[in-house]
Amino acid sequence: MEYNTEIINQTEIEIVNKKEPGRVRKFFSFISNSKSVLIGGVIVLIIIICALFAPVISTHDPYEMQMSDRLLEPMEKGHLLGTDHYGRDLFSRIVYGARVSLKVGMVSVSLSLLIGVILGLVAGYYGGWLDSIIMRIVDIVLSFPVLLLAIALVAALGPGIENVIIALGLVYWTNYARIVRANVMSLKEEEFIQAARTIGSNDFRIIFFNILPNCLAPIIVVGTLGIGIAIVAEATLSFLGLGIQPPESSWGWTLAFGMKFIRDAPHLSIYPGLAIMITVLGFNLLGDGVRDLTDSKLKRK
Amino acid sequence: MENKVLEVENLRTSFISNKKTFNAVDGVSFHINEGETIGVVGESGCGKSVTSLSIMGLIKRPGEVNADKISFQDNNLLKLNKEKMRKIRGNRISMIFQEPMTSLNPVYRVGEQIAESIRIHEKVRSSKLKNRVIDLLEMVGIPRPKEVYRYYPHQLSGGMRQRVMIAIAMACNPDLLIADEPTTALDVTIQAQILELMKELQESRGMSMMLITHDLGVVSEVCDRVVVMYAGKIVETGKVENILNHPQHPYTKGLIASLPKKGQNNGRLNYIPGQVPSPLNWGKGCRFADRCTYVMDKCLEKIPPLLDVSSEQQSACWLCEEKGGSSFANERGKVDQATIARSE
Numbered sequence: 001m002e003y004n005t006e007i008i009n010q011t012e013i014e015i016v017n018k019k020e021p022g023r024v025r026k027f028f029s030f031i032s033n034s035k036s037v038l039i040g041g042v043i044v045l046i047i048i049i050c051a052l053f054a055p056v057i058s059t060h061d062p063y064e065m066q067m068s069d070r071l072l073e074p075m076e077k078g079h080l081l082g083t084d085h086y087g088r089d090l091f092s093r094i095v096y097g098a099r100v101s102l103k104v105g106m107v108s109v110s111l112s113l114l115i116g117v118i119l120g121l122v123a124g125y126y127g128g129w130l131d132s133i134i135m136r137i138v139d140i141v142l143s144f145p146v147l148l149l150a151i152a153l154v155a156a157l158g159p160g161i162e163n164v165i166i167a168l169g170l171v172y173w174t175n176y177a178r179i180v181r182a183n184v185m186s187l188k189e190e191e192f193i194q195a196a197r198t199i200g201s202n203d204f205r206i207i208f209f210n211i212l213p214n215c216l217a218p219i220i221v222v223g224t225l226g227i228g229i230a231i232v233a234e235a236t237l238s239f240l241g242l243g244i245q246p247p248e249s250s251w252g253w254t255l256a257f258g259m260k261f262i263r264d265a266p267h268l269s270i271y272p273g274l275a276i277m278i279t280v281l282g283f284n285l286l287g288d289g290v291r292d293l294t295d296s297k298l299k300r301k
Numbered sequence: 302m303e304n305k306v307l308e309v310e311n312l313r314t315s316f317i318s319n320k321k322t323f324n325a326v327d328g329v330s331f332h333i334n335e336g337e338t339i340g341v342v343g344e345s346g347c348g349k350s351v352t353s354l355s356i357m358g359l360i361k362r363p364g365e366v367n368a369d370k371i372s373f374q375d376n377n378l379l380k381l382n383k384e385k386m387r388k389i390r391g392n393r394i395s396m397i398f399q400e401p402m403t404s405l406n407p408v409y410r411v412g413e414q415i416a417e418s419i420r421i422h423e424k425v426r427s428s429k430l431k432n433r434v435i436d437l438l439e440m441v442g443i444p445r446p447k448e449v450y451r452y453y454p455h456q457l458s459g460g461m462r463q464r465v466m467i468a469i470a471m472a473c474n475p476d477l478l479i480a481d482e483p484t485t486a487l488d489v490t491i492q493a494q495i496l497e498l499m500k501e502l503q504e505s506r507g508m509s510m511m512l513i514t515h516d517l518g519v520v521s522e523v524c525d526r527v528v529v530m531y532a533g534k535i536v537e538t539g540k541v542e543n544i545l546n547h548p549q550h551p552y553t554k555g556l557i558a559s560l561p562k563k564g565q566n567n568g569r570l571n572y573i574p575g576q577v578p579s580p581l582n583w584g585k586g587c588r589f590a591d592r593c594t595y596v597m598d599k600c601l602e603k604i605p606p607l608l609d610v611s612s613e614q615q616s617a618c619w620l621c622e623e624k625g626g627s628s629f630a631n632e633r634g635k636v637d638q639a640t641i642a643r644s645e
Contacts (some may be wrong), residue, residue, distance in 0.1 A: 191403040197359055199391030199418040199469060209417075213408040 037289030043282025051098040060089035063247050074267050081271050084254070085261060090268065093249045094275050099144055100250035101279060104110045104165055104234040107225040111169025113223055118177025120206050124184025135181070138174045150233060154242040161244045162207065164237050168230050183215035202249050217290075224287035228280035235276050251276045306477050306509040307333040307581035308357065310370035314348075314355045317363045325351045333477065338503060338510040340524035340541070342517060342556065346577050348533040349513045353479045357398070358386045359397060374476065378466075392422040395470035399482040401462035410464045412438070412450030419473040437468040442498055460491035463497070471502060479511045484519060495524055517560055521545055529553050532577055532588035535607065541616030549616035551593045552642040568583070595620060610611035 032038065050057055059080060074082040080091040107300030123134040141149070153167035188195065189210060196210045235252025237243040244250045251272040258268030314326040315391055321487065326348040333339050341349050356368045358378060371378040373394065398404045401421055406414060415434045419425060425433065431450070438446035442466040454643065463483060484492035500523055503510050512524060516566050520527055520541060527544045529537040529552065537550040548554045556575035575592035586601040587593070593600065599619050607615040 039495075191398055191400055192406045194359070195396075195398060195404045195466070195469075196406070197390070198357060198396040199422045199472075200387045200389075201417075205421070210406055214406070216408075263496055 020224030028251040034293050036167060036285040037293060040282045040287070040289055043278060044286055047098050047282065048277050049100045052096050052098045054099055058092035060092045065090045071192055073265075082265065082267050084257070084268055085265075089272060090254070094251065097249050097251045097254060097272065097275065098158065098279075100161060100248065100249060101231045101234060101245055101276070104161065104168065105283070106252075108168035108172070108230045108234075109163045109223055109226045111165065112171075112173035112226065113176055113219065114173075115169070116173035117180050117212070117219060119173070120180025121184055121212060122178040122293040124181035125188055125203070125207050125211065127185075127193045129202055131181070134177065136176070137175050141171070141174050147233060147236060150237065151240065151242060159242045159245060161250075164234055164243050166234055167237075172226060172230065172233075175226070176219065176222060179218055180215055181220060184211055187211050187214050187250060221287050221291040224283050224290060228283035228287070231276060231280055231283070242279070285296055303334045304335040305372075306335050306337075306374060307511070308370060308372045309356065309399045310368060312355055312366070312368040312371065314360055314481065314568070315365050315367070318581065321581060322457065323583075324581055326355060327531055327580075327583075329530070329533070329535055331535065331538065332527050333509045333511060334506045335509060336426055336503075337526065338500075338512060338524045338560050340527045340529055341513045341530060342515060342520055343530035344515060344577050347530045349530055350481055353396065353481055353511065353513055356479065357390060357394060359390075366489050369593075375376055388422065391475075392469075392473045393472070394479065395475040397463070397466050397478065397480040397483045399485050400468055401459050404466055407454055408461075410451055411457065411462075412452075414473055414586055415465065417470050418469045421539075422473050422569060423510060424448070426634065430509060434468075434472075434551035437472060438465075440502070441468045442494075443468075444556070459487055460495065463491075463495055467495070467502070474506065475508060477509045477511065479513070481513045482515070483512070484516070485514070486608070492519070494503050497525070517545065517556060529556070532583060533580060534588065534604075534617065536589065536618070537599075537614070537616045538607070539610070539616075543614045545612075549610050549621050550618045551595050551620075552589050553616075555592075585618075 007170060050133055058131055060077070066083065069077060069079070070085055070086040074080065074090075076082060079089050081094065084090055084093070119134050120139075123131040138287050146295055150167045150171045153170060157163035157166060184207075193210055196206050201210065231251075234250065235255065238250050238252030239256035241256070243252055246253070251265050254270050255272040255276070258265070259270065309332065312328045312329045313324050314560075315322050315324045317323075328349070329352055334572065341352065341549045343349050351360070354360050355368075356373075356378065357369060358381075360366050361459060364633065367619050368379060373389065376385075376389065378389075381389070382642070390444045405411065409417075412431070412434050416430050417435055419430060419433060435446045435450060438449055441460060443464050449461075454465075457465065463486075467483075478499070483499065484495050487495060496519060499512075502508070510523075510558055512519070519620070524541050527538065527541050528535055529544065530551065531552050537544060537548065537553045544553060548557055552573070559571045559573060561570055573592055578588060578591070583586070584601070586592075586603060587596075587605055589595045590600040595621060603607075605619045610621055612618050
């Protein structure tokens, strides 16, 4: 090209960060800044490994009944956490239950994110009557007790894990819509959005390629927190008999059934409950930590 | 007669505030010739930026753009639909903003952002696209363009970011570049470089440029013609040398008198007393009347139209009508002194 580049003045060249550190190292230094991300991440990682390698980790077949070994105490006859009233190994059932809980948590959160994020983007970007309509729908959904609405939905759709996922997805999107909308409303006044418009971007491009990537941080935070909430909700629905159906096992279902034997075999309720608690704790710590990290990054700016 | 790239006639852009409609830009007419640079000068809040956004079709509702004519080359910008207008934006008319710190999207690499502005308007294969972006980065004087391609905006200094903004604006070889105070946020040494770069690009491409600024120094360096705006109206327009050497309108004189001068070291800078009136309080008379040292009864009665001072200079001041032509020259000295005296 014929342009004259003499005008470059070396004093102006102040590029920060001459060498970017490796991505892996950056990732770990990022994580080590926050203990809660570290602890939460490890817990979540363990649960994911449990779910993925359930057949390897479990000591017994979770569906095999041994009527002679009913309601065994933990550590009895090689059953790590004892057995339930059909003689099924509780540890193996909890390991397999991680699959259900994670599936419900992640898929239902993805579903509600899909609904909430799109509606939030549209409402925040266009404003006006579209915003009013969407936000009134949000208000209406929020005015129901959330779990009651989920129960009603599952009752209408019929029990089963897919329907639980759909019901939870349809119930929990409101939060995401609100958070995204609020972010979009401030982002759309930013100068770089105006700049995107001046280079001829259309609305679709501006919304999904310019605004959305800028509100990913809060979406990730509320999303991870939402997984914990969804896992508890699944446990609740299963506890009420609306969740997964036997012989499949989820933590909530195992917990609910254990209630019948709580005097004689409290471990049947305690361990699935602990599993739920630890998993939700893991996701919450992770979400909190991620929020703190993104916050402190903003402060540093 | 030179070819006009942009022609604006009687532009009125209105907004609504507290249920009152007001014109932030009130009857502005000007044109830009091919390969010409015009400077739009004025204080904050006098409608410079709104004018440029009106031309780009970026005034958001409930703001409204009315004009007798806004034509760009062969297109009537007032009648184009959204899609066609979008194709002109960034492709044939580009814009640079004041704040390079906030005009780039923080989550994308700068190279991708330049590439995006090309991708919107042209179908280019990605391998070619990258080379083109690197050429653009080199063109705007960014060292190590291949490396900078991969940088995020926060890794660049203000001057470098403004260069990236210029690269984005230049990506599709526009015919008109609107620069809204492109150097205001930069320090002085870099200002000069950026102006020089813009001037150079403009000359090498025969592009027209509309430079919005409140810095008369910038105007004298870069522009061919000047439009001085005050309170939504053009108060004076003409060739740079005429305006800077023989300003007719008291407001232009005030602006020039407010420039710090070499050797003038009495510790105080000159300024024009008072403030730009709010669009909601515009009277029927001249809008500069309450700040003007030379105010007459007529000024309070009627808005002065743009009057010919010479064939190349027009001024919206009753003084120009009263005295007319050369006899006004004597009077001018007095006004100058009066304006400066009062501001001191």
